[in-house]
Amino acid sequence: MRAFHENPFWVLQLEADASLVDIRRSARKLAQLLRAGSESAKYYDAPGGQYPRTEELIRWSESALEDDAQRIAYGILSEPVEARRFGTSSAEPRKLRWWEK
Secondary structure: OHHHHOHHHHHHOOOOOOOOOOOOHHHHHHHHHHHOOOOOOOOOEEOOEEEEEEEEHHHHHHHHHOOHHHHHHHHHOOOOHHHHHHOOOOOOOOOOOOOOE
């Protein structure tokens, strides 16, 4: 695994239940925006602040999320601590993730 802040879900701005289509779409869109010089694509938010997003990091993130085992691990790590501890971070019932369906 890479550095904690390089969670592919954060890099690609996705929720842990994103489909493969969503993953590929987001990676393609962010790479295009980055090549076009978009300020919003240059950085991503993660615990601890903002971090630079590169095309290499986008490609790695997409590749990591195509592997089911890595996708599950990064999905668990992408949730807030409160959600992992108590099952949900709000009063709403927790929706099933793709691997629980």
